Amino acid sequence: xxxxxxxxxxxxxxxxxxxxxxxxxxxxxxxxxxxxxxxxxxxxxxxxxxxxxxxxxxxxxxxxxxxxxxxxxxxxxxxxxxxxxxxxxxxxxxxxxxxxxxxxxxxxxxxxxxxxxxxxxxxxxxxxxxxxxxxxxxxxxxxxxxxxxxxxxxxxxxxxxxxxxxxxxxxxxxxxxxxxxxxxxxxxxxxxxxxxxxxxxxxxxxxxxxxxxxxxxxxxxxxxxxxxxxxxxxxxxxxxxxxxxxxxxxxxxxxxxxxxxxxxxxxxxxxxxxxxxxxxxxxxxxxxxxxxxxxxx
Amino acid sequence: xxxxxxxxxxxxxxxxxxxxxxxxxxxxxxxxxxxxxxxxxxxxxxxxxxxxxxxxxxxxxxxxxxxxxxxxxxxxxxxxxxxxxxxxxxxxxxxxxxxxxxxxxxxxxxxxxxxxxxxxxxxxxxxxxxxxxxxxxxxxxxxxxxxxxxxxxxxxxxxxxxxxxxxxxxxxxxxxxxxxxxxxxxxxxxxxxxxxxxxxxxxxxxxxxxxxxxxxxxxxxxxxxxxxx
Ligand SMILES: Nc1ncnc2c1ncn2[C@@H]1O[C@H](COP(=O)(O)OP(=O)(O)O)[C@@H](O)[C@H]1O
Ligand SMILES: [Mg+2]
Numbered sequence: 200x201x202x203x204x205x206x207x208x209x210x211x212x213x214x215x216x217x218x219x220x221x222x223x224x225x226x227x228x229x230x231x232x233x234x235x236x237x238x239x240x241x242x243x244x245x246x247x248x249x250x251x252x253x254x255x256x257x258x259x260x261x262x263x264x265x266x267x268x269x270x271x272x273x274x275x276x277x278x279x280x281x282x283x284x285x286x287x288x289x290x291x292x293x294x295x296x297x298x299x300x301x302x303x304x305x306x307x308x309x310x311x312x313x314x315x316x317x318x319x320x321x322x323x324x325x326x327x328x329x330x331x332x333x334x335x336x337x338x339x340x341x342x343x344x345x346x347x348x349x350x351x352x353x354x355x356x357x358x359x360x361x362x363x364x365x366x367x368x369x370x371x372x373x374x375x376x377x378x379x380x381x382x383x384x385x386x387x388x389x390x391x392x393x394x395x396x397x398x399x400x401x402x403x404x405x406x407x408x409x410x411x412x413x414x415x416x417x418x419x420x421x422x423x424x425x426x427x428x429x430x431x432x433x434x435x436x437x438x439x440x441x442x443x444x445x446x447x448x449x450x451x452x453x454x455x456x457x458x459x460x461x462x463x464x465x466x467x468x469x470x471x472x473x474x475x476x477x478x479x480x481x482x483x484x485x486x487x488x489x490x491x492x493x494x495x496x
Numbered sequence: 497x498x499x500x501x502x503x504x505x506x507x508x509x510x511x512x513x514x515x516x517x518x519x520x521x522x523x524x525x526x527x528x529x530x531x532x533x534x535x536x537x538x539x540x541x542x543x544x545x546x547x548x549x550x551x552x553x554x555x556x557x558x559x560x561x562x563x564x565x566x567x568x569x570x571x572x573x574x575x576x577x578x579x580x581x582x583x584x585x586x587x588x589x590x591x592x593x594x595x596x597x598x599x600x601x602x603x604x605x606x607x608x609x610x611x612x613x614x615x616x617x618x619x620x621x622x623x624x625x626x627x628x629x630x631x632x633x634x635x636x637x638x639x640x641x642x643x644x645x646x647x648x649x650x651x652x653x654x655x656x657x658x659x660x661x662x663x664x665x666x667x668x669x670x671x672x673x674x675x676x677x678x679x680x681x682x683x684x685x686x687x688x689x690x691x692x693x694x695x696x697x698x699x700x701x702x703x704x705x706x707x708x709x710x711x712x713x714x715x716x717x718x719x720x721x722x723x724x725x
Contacts, residue, residue: 401587401598407545408650409575410602412567 224426227390231430231481232437234383235474238376239438245372247460249365259332259361261353263325263342273347274323280345281325286338289328295321322349332358380481387426387485391419395490416490420483427482431474438470439463497523497558498544498654498687504552505539513539515709516553521687523653526680528696529689531706537689540706541658544687545579546570558653575603578647578655578684582662584639586631592618592642593627599646613649621645621675637668644675654685661692669695 263281265274275292282290293301298321329338339353395402405415442463449460463470498521505514513536521527531537542548544557546565555562558576565573586595596614605613618624621641631639640660647655657676661669673688673695680686690696696703702716 400585404585404587404599405602406571407574407579408599408602408646409571409573409577411571414602414604 223390223393227387227426228430228433230386231383231427231478232434234379234481235431235434235477236438236441238379238477239434239470239474240441241372241375243438243442243466245368246466248368250461259354259358261327261329261335261339261342261351263327263351264322264349265324266347266349267322269323269347271323277345277347278325281327281342281348284338284341284345286329286331286334287327287342288330289326291326293324293326295323298322298324333362380477383481384485384488387423387481388488390426391423391486391489394422395419416487419486419490423482423486424479425482427478427480427485428475429478430482431471431478434478435467435471435474438474439467497521497556497685499556500540500543500553501555502553503543503550503555505536505543505548506551513709514543514550517706517709517711519704519711519714521685523685524680524683526677526686526699526701527688528699528701528703529687529706530691530693530696530703532691535706536709537706538658541579541656541687541689544656545577546573571603575650576653578650578652580640580643580647580655580657580660582659584631584636584643584663586639586642586646588631591628591630592623592634592645595631595642596646596649599649603650605650613651617645617649620648620679635668636664637671640664640668640672641675644672644679648679648684652684654687655679656687658689659691660688661690661695666694670698673699 265277269277271294278290278292281287302321327338327342329335335353335358336355339351339355342348342351402415446460446463498519500517500519503514503517504512506512517536517540519540529537529540539548543550543555543562546557546562550563557573560569560573560576562573587598590598593614596617597610600610600613614627615624618627621644623638623641623645626634626638631642634642640663644655644657644660647657655676660676661672664672669692676686676688677699700717702714704711705713
């Protein structure tokens with residue numbers, strides 16, 4: 200009778216021990232994967248948003264209208280002077296005739312008034328692209344200082360809007376990443392703390408034999424590092440799948456392709472490196488937290 | 497060598513476990529530390545192993561001054577000691593051989609040193625045939641001999657045993673004591689804590705008696721005499 204009881208006890212103890220160890224490791228890896236994917240998704244969203252905003256920004260041009268008194272040739276001669284203005288990236292000269300043709304084409308010749316307008320009704324102008332749209336107002340003022348420039352039209356409010364959206368998105372992503380990093384650290388620290396708890400007898404024996412703290416710490420640091428790396432690898436591939444799904448959806452969802460997503464494979468090495476770096480960092484720092492507290496007895 | 501000079505130990509809860517203990521144990525000695533339960537024997541052992549710090553007096557162990565030992569020196573000091581407990585403290589899921597190699601690896605011994613040292617120590621404690629057994633497959637006396645082998649495996653100056661026979665029947669207890677005597681004859685200092693009067697009286701050794709936190713007698717060739725108090 201007692202033998203039967205013992206056998207059952209040993210078997211259940213054995214399973215219990217394996218399950219508890221395995222489960223904690225599994226839970227820690229899952230948490231790292233989840234944190235990395237959430238972190239990665241927000242970063243990828245921010246990167247794509249930034250990229251899309253970059254596209255929109257580059258379409259955000261200024262128009263420099265040239266004084267009517269100048270002939271078209273004289274107006275063309277202004278190009279080098281305008282190019283010298285700080286922050287000017289690209290200059291395109293547009294004659295008044297070309298401007299009128301564009302205007303009419305854009306409005307499909309529908310508006311009767313336009314038909315009667317002479318080609319000379321518009322001014323010669325330059326289309327100007329800037330490097331940095333945050334300095335658009337400043338650039339506008341500088342361009343207006345150039346002699347023979349009548350006036351400069353710039354959509355400052357739109358430019359400011361773009362800048363604000365981008366800055367908010369970046370800030371939100373950074374805050375979220377920071378919070379998730381702390382949560383991951385906390386969870387891995389608790390996992391390692393549990394691991395040290397399960398091995399407290401072995402640790403006590405090692406200390407009694409004269410093992411140094413470093414010798415006792417190392418296996419746990421390695422354990423944390425491996426958990427972090429495993430999580431990073433799983434997260435890398437899961438993130439890939441997720442990204443492809445979203446990319447497919449985004450392309451199908453709008454034919455306009457307003458969202459122009461960057462391909463995952465072009466960022467794969469960077470993402471893998473960052474995930475592994477963050478995973479190992481979380482694992483090592485988390486386990487050091489756990490052990491330092493434990494060894495201070 | 498161990499020196500206790502007017503050592504006091506008061507625990508955080510106010511219990512005064514040691515009240516001015518003076519003891520000196522020289523290299524090569526065999527000493528019984530006896531006394532009733534709660535008299536402060538384990539406290540004295542824990543002071544030697546630097547598990548706890550004295551609240552007064554001076555403690556010297558094998559050339560280390562434990563009053564101002566640095567955390568980095570503690571492991572070095574512990575390598576000069578081999579400690580044995582009443583409850584054996586073996587790792588159940590490791591074999592006898594693995595328990596010994598675990599203790600040697602803990603201080604960075606090489607595989608070559610392991611292969612040379614472990615068979616010798618197992619033979620010394622009479623377990624050369626049982627290296628691949630698990631602790632659960634051994635009797636209590638055999639398990640305690642594994643613990644003694646583990647204490648010896650890193651070649652310490654001194655063996656400290658806190659009630660090593662507390663869980664064993666009289667015949668096994670006697671065998672363990674004889675084994676410790678043999679180890680002492682081979683040159684290792686031995687300090688054995690016990691409260692088993694009959695056992696102590698079978699050996700003609702130095703007996704330090706502690707009662708209520710004070711040493712009340714210290715006689716070479718003496719015996720454990722509770723009635724005397
Ligand atoms: N960690 C502790 N905290 C508080 N009191 C303790 C602690 N350990 C032991 N004591 C007390 O100190 C006294 C001596 O204990 P101990 O050294 O274990 O005696 P012995 O080993 O001789 O039985 C006892 O009164 C015991 O209750
Ligand atoms: Mg005791």
